[in-house]
Structure formats: structure tokens, C-alpha cells
Amino acid sequence: MTRGPAAGERGAVTAELAMVVPLLVSLAVGLVWLLAVGADQVRTVDAARETARALARGESAGDAVALGERIAPAGARVSVSEEGEQVRVTVTADLTGPGGVLRALPGVELSADAVTVREPS
Secondary structure, eight states: OOOSOOGGGTTHHHHHHHHHHHHHHHHHHHHHHHHHHHHHHHHHHHHHHHHHHHHHTTOOHHHHHHHHHHHSOTTOEEEEEEETTEEEEEEEEEEOOOBTTBTTSOOEEEEEEEEEEOOOO
16 A cells, blocks of 8 residues: 555646746736726826816816826826816826736726816806
8 A cells, every 4th residue: 555646746736836826926916917007097087086176166277287196196197178167187197017927918098087167256
């Protein structure tokens, strides 16, 4: 009666583990990447909303855009257009991929719009 693994199966667990661990690490990094994309999208939406709110309150366009740029992800672009009493703010940001073994993942362009009406003076 022989105990333990057969002679041909020795090291099989180590080989399987060596194949699965990189896959699990890549999966974890991918999930963190998706979390980062979601968090930056929320920041983009917040920046558009707060910029539009500041403009509706009567703040200058420069101050409102500076506020939006502080809230938005790094390198975001904040643009303002006005049509009568209506103000539209668009915030766009480019998020680069995670790199490393996941460098094949593309960057993402995030965008958010907010529209509001100026408050009466």
C-alpha cells in the first residue's frame, strides 16, 4: 500500500498554483482598475454639478471653472457654455490604463454634463 502522491503526480499542485496565482493577481488588479474608473467618474460628475451650481449662484466663470478643476480628476477639462439663462458645464477627463501586465487595457475617457438655470439676482 503506497501513501502520498503517485510518482507521476509529484509537483502537480505546485505547477497548478504557479499557473493560477498570476491569473488571480491580474484579476485583482483589473477589479481595482474598474474601481478607479468608477471613482473618477463620480468625481467628474461632481465637478460638473458643482461648477454649474456655482455659475447659477452668480459666481464668475473663472472661479466656477477653478472649483470644477479642483474637484475633477487630475488633467480634466472643464468647459462652460451659456444660452440665455441656461448654463451647461461639460467635464472630460482621460484616465490611463493600469500598465504592467495589464497594459493592454485601454485608457478611458470620462465625461459628465450638468445643466442649470441662473438664479434670479
